[in-house]
Amino acid sequence: MTDVSVPVTTKKDWTSDQEVRWCPGCGDYSILTAVQMLMPELGDTRENTVFVSGIGCSSRFPYYMNTYGIHSIHGRAPAVATGVAVARPDLSVWVITGDGDGLSIGGNHLIHALRRNVNLTILLFNNQIYGLTKGQYSPTSEVGKVTKSTPFGSIDHPFNPISLALGAEATFVARTHDMDRKHMQEVFRRAHRHRGAAFVEIYQNCNVFNDGAFDQILSKEARPTNLIPLEHGQPIRFGADHEKGVIVDGQGKARIVDVADVGEDAILVHDEQRAEPGLAFMLSRLATGPYEPTPVGVFRAVDRPTYGEEVQRQLVAAQERQGPGDLAALLRSGATWEV
Amino acid sequence: MTDVSVPVTTKKDWTSDQEVRWCPGCGDYSILTAVQMLMPELGDTRENTVFVSGIGCSSRFPYYMNTYGIHSIHGRAPAVATGVAVARPDLSVWVITGDGDGLSIGGNHLIHALRRNVNLTILLFNNQIYGLTKGQYSPTSEVGKVTKSTPFGSIDHPFNPISLALGAEATFVARTHDMDRKHMQEVFRRAHRHRGAAFVEIYQNCNVFNDGAFDQILSKEARPTNLIPLEHGQPIRFGADHEKGVIVDGQGKARIVDVADVGEDAILVHDEQRAEPGLAFMLSRLATGPYEPTPVGVFRAVDRPTYGEEVQRQLVAAQERQGPGDLAALLRSGATWEV
Amino acid sequence: MTDIAAPGHQSTELDRVVIRFAGDSGDGMQLTGDRFTSASAVFGNDLSTLPDYPAEIRAPAGTLAGVSAFQVHISDHDILTPGDSPSVLVAMNPAALKANLHDLLPGGTLIVNSDAFEERNLTKAGYAENPLGDGSLKAFTVYEVPMTSLTVEATKPTGAKPRDAERSKNFFALGVISWMYTRPTEPTLEWIQSKFGNNQTVAEANTLAFKAGYNFGETAELFESNYQVKPAALEPGLYTQISGNVAVAYGLIAAGQLSKLPVFLGSYPITPASDILHELSRHKNFGVRTLQAEDEIAGVSSAIGAAFAGHLAVTTTSGPGIDLKSEAIGLAVSLELPLLIIDIQRGGPSTGLPTKTEQADLLLALFGRHGEAPVPIVAAKTPAHCFEATIEAARIALKYRTPVFLLSDGYLANGAEPWKLPDVATLPDIAVPFADGPNHDRGDGTREFWPYLRDPETLARPWAIPGTPGLEHRIGGLEKADGTGNISYDPANHEHMVRLRQAKVDGIADDIAPVELDDPDGPGGAPVLVVGWGSTYGTIAAAVRRVRARGLKVAQAHLIHLQPFPPNLEDILGRYDKVLVPEMNLGQLAFVLRGRYLTNAQSINKVQGLPFKAAEIESAIVQLLESNP
Amino acid sequence: MTDIAAPGHQSTELDRVVIRFAGDSGDGMQLTGDRFTSASAVFGNDLSTLPDYPAEIRAPAGTLAGVSAFQVHISDHDILTPGDSPSVLVAMNPAALKANLHDLLPGGTLIVNSDAFEERNLTKAGYAENPLGDGSLKAFTVYEVPMTSLTVEATKPTGAKPRDAERSKNFFALGVISWMYTRPTEPTLEWIQSKFGNNQTVAEANTLAFKAGYNFGETAELFESNYQVKPAALEPGLYTQISGNVAVAYGLIAAGQLSKLPVFLGSYPITPASDILHELSRHKNFGVRTLQAEDEIAGVSSAIGAAFAGHLAVTTTSGPGIDLKSEAIGLAVSLELPLLIIDIQRGGPSTGLPTKTEQADLLLALFGRHGEAPVPIVAAKTPAHCFEATIEAARIALKYRTPVFLLSDGYLANGAEPWKLPDVATLPDIAVPFADGPNHDRGDGTREFWPYLRDPETLARPWAIPGTPGLEHRIGGLEKADGTGNISYDPANHEHMVRLRQAKVDGIADDIAPVELDDPDGPGGAPVLVVGWGSTYGTIAAAVRRVRARGLKVAQAHLIHLQPFPPNLEDILGRYDKVLVPEMNLGQLAFVLRGRYLTNAQSINKVQGLPFKAAEIESAIVQLLESNP
């Protein structure tokens, strides 16, 4: 981040002149709007912001942001973005990826960026389908899903992106969805503020190839009973009247209970800052899929040195120790002789 | 597995005629011996056993087994083995990989094989270093490690292979080490018996490039106090006199305690079969590295349909529904006309 | 030969017509074109198609980027291409008109959905003036049909809301064209029922729209005439219409049957190859296993595992996927295992033009691996030929225990043509035996198994699969001693193995069909030889016909085998002073012919994501004929 | 010229000698060779080295597979190769003898560690009889030295256990040879102190062993003579000894300085390229960032990100890594960003011979990407030349905004030669400006930034890096409209861009040095031209010298630029009837020259993981000279 005071901008300033080319009704639109509207608040300049994506419908995102951007190749956005962030710790670097781009072909780069804690804000658009290639199942599609490549139903057990990120040592892990701009913006704001790799899963509706995948939890009626909002320091409760809650028993098992049955004090208090990710992981397993009460919000947010800072620290230390590089001296640093 | 009765074999039968080419003193030897001695007990024939590896010192393993084997390319062993296992569910397929091969370049194939629950027994030789390429740090090397590629110390936060596997939906996850043949064999036996993908991390000493990496927990003296044996259905206790134990508190936090302080009944009972992996994950976080009390044994062992069986099931179902394939009929299955 | 369906009277007979349907991606043009094609096929015309659609699932409605088109060429005689330029253009909106008009032949017929020519759409398409009113279409016979409103009107009985009803307007257009070219209506009506049967409202709306369009043609006194294109006098037999990708899928299933091996496909979706995965995964009753892998590397790697395990192993992809598979293909070369690598080429470099065609992966297939790693290459020349080419590639892979490339492209993949169904009984037997016992004498009378002991004729090594007692062996990517297959760092052995792998591939030349020379005056008779490969076949052949129709001489040879080349190729090339190589790249085959044979091959190139037009090649041939030697 | 150091009297003067140290991988032969080389370098000899070690870290002790060798050629005049065959062989055990004896010149000197010739070792090496006793070494002058026991004896004062003490025996051997070739002892003694200083026992043991060996030579009446190889009359200047990989690393650091850009290396370890990563990571004080990525794809991808961000971006690897990077290199072609791709070639295909040299990735570098994706290629010719070649590759990448290949190989990477240090002030300025403002007029007087507007001369697009206000832009792998850089599916634009990317690369030909022709009789003077590239330079030049020494005529040209070729190449090729191309592959450059220029280039190939010997090329030249035209 530069020191200069950042000029006031509006959504329009962050919107590029390129026509948006998603299908009408696609959930990607609302995510784009949420981000474009949020940007003026974040304190970055457009020139210091870079969006990097892979390939997929979602990965067209950077074209629509009036910032620097790279629409790279399938699955490699976290690696490309790592290069940007390590080279230029002064930039705000965002990664836009999909469930196929980020978890299928790009799974390895994603988990390595997370463990390294590269300073990236990673938004994974999870529509549980391959949109751009017209409807094959993805690593987050449910077992039994009938798609073009699985006419008799998929037999792959899906990833839970939150669990995977936590297993990969992520320092910031959150989930939001395309139906709630406020929630998205709150989560994106937190992710952006996080130093290091921030991973956000966004449930996103693909109305062409997987319409209604999240209806069981995201329809207006379903939300109160099927979304479990996570708030740091707060007991984990949900339901129209907060009548439901989460507890952990002495054998390390998290369960949903009626608050009335166990008493308010027994309810687990969410602690996103806990050093070890066991609790966050347990919460990620409360729902086995987006068809039963599912936590949304920030699962984990802990501090750890970021990769870019550490690179910088070593550069500075080396200069302090060895002095700035002197090419002539380097060339003669081995044994030399005069002829 | 075939039905025919399996002839009695000895270690020698499972040993190929190729000279073993690891450095003298390498931990790989004891793992090889453990496997070769175990094979006669497992009930497989040599011809129905396939070892698949990537590239690395550890990946030379298949050459030394008198079975079918593929020494493939760097990182791809889980993918190659998936092909073998899906094509031939009658075979017993083992994957041999290293911390570089399996977690760096091959991380994605590994996590996908785990989530799919392909019927594979995966042994990951974790020596926290790249052996074959002469000593660069690996994704399991500790922060600060000085190696050829990190003369000023590594700045990458390492993976915990057990956590990663659990985050990737693995159905069987275990850890053992090269100093205890009996323990290795017990874990390998369990892994082999498991239907689906069984993941075993083996702490392995590379005495040339990372000697003593596990001494703090694996030296004779350290073991009683620094290894936490996991046994299904048993309270998790350790120490020379079992004086230490593990508990989980109401906020979902696992801790090591003096049994005397909390009483025997408070000690967590290990449940490797619990459907949700939260507990296993929490146990994987007890130690942040192999320098403090570290659980070994089976973290998780649950049932889930295997990928190979499901493929088979769909083939059989298709045949039942559509009858065996008739090529001539297929060719004329679209609109046809006579000229 | 009539190039243009000129407006005439009552019912005019045409020998052929090229029609292009163009509309918004959401307008269902591919479906419309497909249906028209099918009806024509069943009617007995020869035909050839060219779909062309944008990379976006649904690019913004009404824009040029969102235009989707489908061209079909129907004829009463055998034809070779989807036609250079349409004589009939159906334009569902201004953008479709703008994007396609320049291709319409002067004097051609233009049928527009006039409802769509309102301001918003005109602006989106970048028209300052409405072209329907400004006289800019004078050169064409224009029919303005308010398709949207007529469709809404016609479908009222279904009770559908206007917004939904509108969506049937492509069937209205289909009805009009079906009337215009006197297509039978029954097949289409039946097809609507079977396709939309599970949603009766939609089925009914489409039926009503289709009928309304047909009747509009008949009753509205707009059209002066309708046209007949008689069935073509094709070789007698049972025909079906087939696209290249389906032909590949069928070819794989056939290869499995013919080799008596289960088929294993390890693949990752990518346009324009995904449909092979889709099609294959529907035929599990043939014992076909399809694995949608996590990426291309896993796709090919799993196929290598399956090959080791005794399956007919296949991986399908397009260019970017081949890049990623390179390392594993090199492994397969070293392991000497049978493996089919199918590349449906598309516009590159990088993500390029993913939905467009190109043939720029030839050098990649030849050379795209480190070290000396030769791989045989087969290329299909027409959509239906994909079937045969797939079986041929499988035959080579199995017999020589080697990875084999099959090259197709976006044009073949999605294009369709009538295919005379082969008699299954006459397809070749491509089965190869697995090794079943030791093959080498230790010298002391005992026998052992050497995985790299070779068949002296084919140089193939034995294929010993897990489950066979006594043949346990380990193979890998390190250099191996010939014979034992044990790791060997011996310098002389390495050179021997490098040369041997090359010799094995080179030797296949004796086992493939010679390249066919089409020169009416015998070898060397014509002054110019046109050499091609892949999907340019039909266009080159059409161009050659045209040149000959001018009374000029030209010869044609089309390569199916690109590595090794057929043994008679060198001789044929040597007989012509001028060799012309048309390619949808910057001259890749030409370069190889020059390097291999020092032939002064000359290129004509088109790299536009679109196939050549016959006229383009025709004029290049004529130019070369006229040039000084 | 004396080819063999024949035994003589007191102190004999030699003009050159080739010595090979061979022992078990655990015996420290690389270290020994290296030390001898350094001492010789400092002494002022010209020299050239050839390390050769197994793929295993430590293959089983005593076996043939475990043999590690190091050959060094020292001379009093400038030399070009590490020598075809050693005249002195130091063999630390039977396996080392067996693996290397066939290379020793007849009449050569053989120094063996006789302690190691006991039964176990003999069996492991596959000797039925002890070669020291069976008369099989008659052709050589054999010195049996019980090095192990003498070392144990000599190091007793350190108190080390015999097992540990033994390990200093390579220093004993070094001592013997140092005496034999009258090397100064000081540099080695100092080096031992600095290298093992943190373990005084080891330092002392090595010192004692070294001195004991030296004294053994002097006092034991075993050796008839010792030898002198005078300093070479090299060009005056300050010299250092440098290996190819270090020269690449220094070249990168220099390129960073010369371009005033921070260097970013994204890499994944692989033999024989890893040392570049190792060396670079030690020089962070130059602002060099090194990222050990999770794999090769991430290595190159991160470099692309760094290039976008304004760094001098580099990725290093060997063949298998290039396979994996192909797709991302295609992206860099499409993005038109500067990027260095450094390939240290090794024996292929697949894992192949990972520690051996080969030059079989040329066609991969040229063609190993889908679509038309041309990339400039620079190849280094000697270890020291790697420095210059790296800067040249960086210059091209930066100036033309394009990925550039730099090809080196295992032989250059690990081989060393004296390098006359360049005057840093004379190195070229390769800085290029970043874009700093809008470059295009909207037509209404306002200005905007077009990321694909080109420099008319270089065709390079502007390099606008994040942090520059007003130049925000998005780029990607889809085809782009020239100028604006916006996604474009326009057919004509695609063809334009495909040809433009090729033209940009082709145009570099005007900006590179012409290929130097070495023909004493002027262009076309000799009947045969030898064309080479890469590490064969020294050997070809040596062979050419030899041929000329026979009184025959031959010309030499060595290519540094493989894409585009220097513009004068075609003319030069045209002047020779016979063109010979020696390559450590099956004829890759020869194929390209044929394809490009229709030159009837002929190949001589060696694919053994080892460099050519000058004699091999010499005889090929002579043969070609004698052949009928």
Ligand SMILES: Cc1ncc(C[n+]2csc(CCOP(=O)(O)OP(=O)(O)O)c2C)c(N)n1
């Ligand atoms: C190397 C490579 N392989 C495959 C593809 C084809 N491809 C493009 S996007 C995509 C998957 C997209 O799925 P996802 O990431 O979920 O994005 P969505 O379209 O659903 O937003 C695939 C398989 C490609 N472009 N490149």
Ligand SMILES: Cc1ncc(C[n+]2csc(CCOP(=O)(O)OP(=O)(O)O)c2C)c(N)n1
């Ligand atoms: C594509 C590719 N990249 C890199 C290499 C070089 N390489 C071989 S093994 C290895 C890492 C080995 O580490 P690990 O898997 O931990 O095995 P270990 O040797 O420690 O047993 C590397 C980088 C290779 N062979 N292929």
Ligand code: SF4
């Ligand atoms: S295909 Fe799905 S994800 Fe892609 S743009 Fe359309 S609705 Fe959105």
Ligand code: SF4
């Ligand atoms: S380098 Fe390390 S891991 Fe490899 S063989 Fe030697 S001791 Fe074992």
Ligand SMILES: [Mg+2]
């Ligand atoms: Mg998706």
Ligand SMILES: [Mg+2]
């Ligand atoms: Mg390791």
